[in-house]
Amino acid sequence: MLAEGEPNGALAELSALLRHVIASKGTNNSELARRTSYRRQQIAEAVNGHNVPSEGLAKKLDEALDADGQVIALRDQADRERKARRLNLLLPRTEAAQDVETADLRLMPALGRRVDAAGLALPIPQVAGDRAAASDPDPVTATGGAEMTARKASEHATDAAGCSLPDLTIDQLDDDLRHLAAQYGAITLPNAYQQAQALLDVAQRSLERTKAPRQLSRLYLLAGEAAALCGSACFDLSLLRPAAQFARTAALYGQTIEFGPLQAFAHGTLAYIAYWQRRPAEGVRHALAAAEAPGVGTVGRRRIAAIAGRAWAHLGETSQARAAMAEAEALTDSSEHDDLHDIDGEFGMTIERMLMSNAATALLLGDAEAACTYAQAALDQYSALPAEQRPPMFVAQAQADLANARLACGDADGAAAALDAVLTLPVSWRGTGVIQRVNSIRLRLVTPAFAQAQALRGYGDAIEDWAAMVPAQADLIRPVAPMTES
Structure with missing residues (x-):
């Protein structure tokens, strides 16, 4: 036996x-x-x-x-x-x-x-x-x-053979999801959520129309990708509970088809949702679960390390946080690949986005000089890209980290210059990450060291007005163009 x-x-x-x-x-x-x-x-x-x-x-x-x-x-x-x-x-x-x-x-x-x-x-x-x-x-x-x-x-x-979909239908869904993931940082947050939700609906309805094992496997993966993108958009729109539900859904789809990269991505999302909700120990557990998922390539491991660094920093574990930051920096040679993180965009973790994340981690650790270095390096990387390839929300996050780090270093003029760039971000891209960063700057401005700084006068009120203007959650229920199915 x-x-x-x-x-x-x-x-x-x-x-x-x-x-x-x-x-x-x-x-x-x-x-x-x-x-x-x-x-x-x-x-x-x-x-x-x-x-x-x-x-x-x-x-x-x-x-x-x-x-x-x-x-x-x-x-x-x-x-x-x-x-x-x-x-x-x-x-x-x-x-x-x-x-x-x-x-x-x-x-x-x-x-x-x-x-x-x-x-x-x-x-x-x-x-x-x-x-x-x-x-x-x-x-x-x-x-x-x-x-x-x-x-x-x-x-x-005979019944099974007659219950399948044209492969071109699934190919189109795959192409639509790849395009959305790649363009995630360039489209407005409500629009990103609407598109991801529509694609998830198409994937789930398609699963009910086929019994072909090969097609079912593809569609479970695509449904998981769509759920993961819904989770990212909900997080950026400050809808943290739905974000966690979508991330768990993506993880379950990944478990169904035994696809480690999707499970790793979902656990990474659950990790940063947890530490944003002030549950850093849970964030660390999810980051460790993501690291154990099989089949994850270099880009995915870089994302996991960057998220783990932040989770450890929120937990106050300096040595583990620095080790994770160093690991993320070292993962620059994309010698190992997987079929999810290599799509890039929201599923990836570019060098500049990793540097931005490390800047935020350094701020949590109280290392303002390192935060300045990381944030400036991220902005330099973004500046080297063509204008249409610079995601507005992520660039603004790096500028906010730079402003915060410069304040911590006592550089009021430099902080004001970086903050000016952040405050021009249009409402539709003001996601959770950048809003929390700007609010952190607001708290630092009321400390005695900066309360009377001439270069920063008026920024407190400007930040409050800016943070009050966020993407309307009512936008999420507006009808979108129907997705094509065959």
């Missing part, structure tokens, strides 16, 4: 193949990690049969081990089996079938037995020694039962 959690089917064959080839070539997981640019943990999970490796990892392993496509073929078969089991499309094995080793299954065609397309043996009445011995059932009963089963199977297959 297979132990619970033990790999079987094509996944077991893939594990056996990898172990055999690795041993025969005298290499190891660490060496393969170096040659493939994947993490050792990902290699070990594939070799031990704990997870179906990604297509990219399978291709790299096949090349590194000179496997002539065997790794890729077994990986694809294991992926099909995993999706089919999740949708209950595979027949359960009988005890006898489960007792037969993989080598015995390969002998079955020669013994006149049938093996289905997924590599699963049909029920075997008895097993004798190392061979599967067929019994001699009553031919009339067996024939009638087989015909009835075949007829039902045919009807089920």
